[in-house]
Amino acid sequence: MALHSWLTRPQRRLGPLGLIALLVITSLVTPLSLDMYTPAVPHMTEHFDTSEAMVNLTLVGYFLFFAVGLLAFGPASDRYGRKPVLVTGILTYALASALCAVSSSIGMLIAMRVLQALGAGAVSAVSTAVVKDAVVPERREALLSIVQVMFVVGPVLAPVAGALILQVADWRMTFWVLAAIGLGCAALALLFEETLPVGERYEGTVLGSVKQLGVVARNKGFSTFLAIVGSFNLPFMAYIAVGSYVYIAFFGLTELEYSLYFAFAALLTAAGPFVWLVASHFVSARRFTSIVLGVALASGAAMLAVGQAGPTLFCLVFLVFALCEAAIRPYSTNILLSQQEGDTGAASSLINFAHTAIGCLGMLVAVLPWPNYVVGVGVIIAASMAAALAGWVALLRSSIPLVGVKDACAAKNARFGDDGALEGR
Known part of the structure; x- marks a missing residue:
């Protein structure tokens, strides 16, 4: 079965392989952001002359606001479409990653990690929805199997990648790498064609779209x-x-x-x-x-x-x-x-x-x-x-x-x- 026949919503610019690449990269965003950074954490208390508790907020803050992003932007994509939320989320993620790399204080780093997490939450929520929008039911499991390998492998390999980066550079390089990944993903996202037609979108208010979480729950x-x-x-x-x-x-x-x-x-x-x-x-x-x-x-x-x-x-x-x-x-x-x-x-x-x-x-x-x-x-x-x-x-x-x-x-x-x-x- 040709890959093109997997799609119910054709991707004329990305093609099926480009869509798979986009979904794989978006699935890597969160595990890389959380776990590639952890080997650098012990060095940052000394760098910023701060406490371990303050540095830990860069992890806890990310996790908390990533969850907020998931809840906020998934319903928003039902209202406004997948592409606007996806592109906005990944550009926000890339910008925040670069700002993390140039942070001059622990407070700035914590704030930029929060912004990074909100962007990642939008990307993660939308990418899963795209699979249902764009892939025929009998092929969803095969595509999800490819994409979700990253959810399993990412948290395990990311600390190893972070440790290797620290062998040749400091903690800032970790965030520059994340920013580069974000920009690469953004390039694919701009080529992505909308998978939720206007006629199938939620027609209520923004608040109403968020309330749909309760309907699903x-x-x-x-x-x-x-x-x-x-x-x-x-x-x-x-x-x-x-x-x-x-x-x-x-x-x-x-x-x-x-x-x-x-x-x-x-x-x-x-x-x-x-x-x-x-x-x-x-x-x-x-x-x-x-x-x-x-x-x-x-x-x-x-x-x-x-x-x-x-x-x-x-x-x-x-x-x-x-x-x-x-x-x-x-x-x-x-x-x-x-x-x-x-x-x-x-x-x-x-x-x-x-x-x-x-x-x-x-x-x-x-x-x-x-x-x-x-x-x-x-x-x-x-x-x-x-x-x-x-x-x-x-x-x-x-x-x-x-x-x-x-x-x-x-x-x-x-x-x-x-x-x-x-x-x-």
């Missing part, structure tokens, strides 16, 4: 399934938060060895989305979700049992969980978007906001006073996956509709099945 199938699949982000971001402490402080590895373990995990985790693409020929999304939740729960138990034995075992056990997280993300996003006929921007905002908020919670829970961080990661995986599995079973047994999983059309097209599990696609 009240969709029980959407909200319940989002809570279940979003649970994967809690242990994943917990690992990102304390991974360096585990490898360096607990297992005694060098910084280079720690980076190699992270890179190894990232490369293998990238295969996760494609596990689903292969499995989808043999099992339904319903059964696959049950299997993945069970395997993820088992990985938490294994972490508690053998995770402290050595860095290799710790890495391999977590890799099992990470593969599950990577495998479930693309098709679950497609299912979530399918719950709404309209309000795609609002739905996209809530999906990304939920992953961000749950990930933030994971980073906070990770640094609780555990016996050690390996135990902490194991408990977080086991507890969150047990809750997600219980929620999944309850959802399947409930009367709550879930399009693409429990709907009558999917049941009609099933070729095989037992205990209500669909085996058709």
Whole structure:
């Protein structure tokens, strides 16, 4: 099947490959902005002659206002179209990144990080909505698999890239690199052709478009399934938060060895989305979700049992969980978007906001006073996956509709099945 036939909204200037490149780069914006910068943080307290708490606001402020951007600009794109919000967001991001690089005080850096986060939030919210707008339903999962590999790999590889930059330059270069990425993305965004026709846009006020978030959130199938699949982000971001402490402080590895373990995990985790693409020929999304939740729960138990034995075992056990997280993300996003006929921007905002908020919670829970961080990661995986599995079973047994999983059309097209599990696609 030719790539051009994937698109319901032709991209005469970008073409399908250009659209994929745009979506991949936009998916990298947030993990790079958060994690490529972290290796430089210890140097900045001395540079600005300030406290660690003030420097930490450059991270916390980004995370908070990124979430604000997600909630504000997704609905705005339902009202004004995808392209204006996308172009404005990415240009704001690029400008703010450059201003971060030339910041003369910690206060200015914090303020520019907030502006950078708002731009990134707009970009992230719109890019997910574009997938539903522009791609035929049967090809969305394939495209989401390609794009969302970056969501998984980005947070792991970004600190390594940041550390390499610091080998040849100071922390300011990190932001110049981010500004260059933003400008490259802006060039593609200017070639992007609108995917939401005027006739399909929300016709109310700006405030009314934001209120559509509540309309989407009240969709029980959407909200319940989002809570279940979003649970994967809690242990994943917990690992990102304390991974360096585990490898360096607990297992005694060098910084280079720690980076190699992270890179190894990232490369293998990238295969996760494609596990689903292969499995989808043999099992339904319903059964696959049950299997993945069970395997993820088992990985938490294994972490508690053998995770402290050595860095290799710790890495391999977590890799099992990470593969599950990577495998479930693309098709679950497609299912979530399918719950709404309209309000795609609002739905996209809530999906990304939920992953961000749950990930933030994971980073906070990770640094609780555990016996050690390996135990902490194991408990977080086991507890969150047990809750997600219980929620999944309850959802399947409930009367709550879930399009693409429990709907009558999917049941009609099933070729095989037992205990209500669909085996058709």
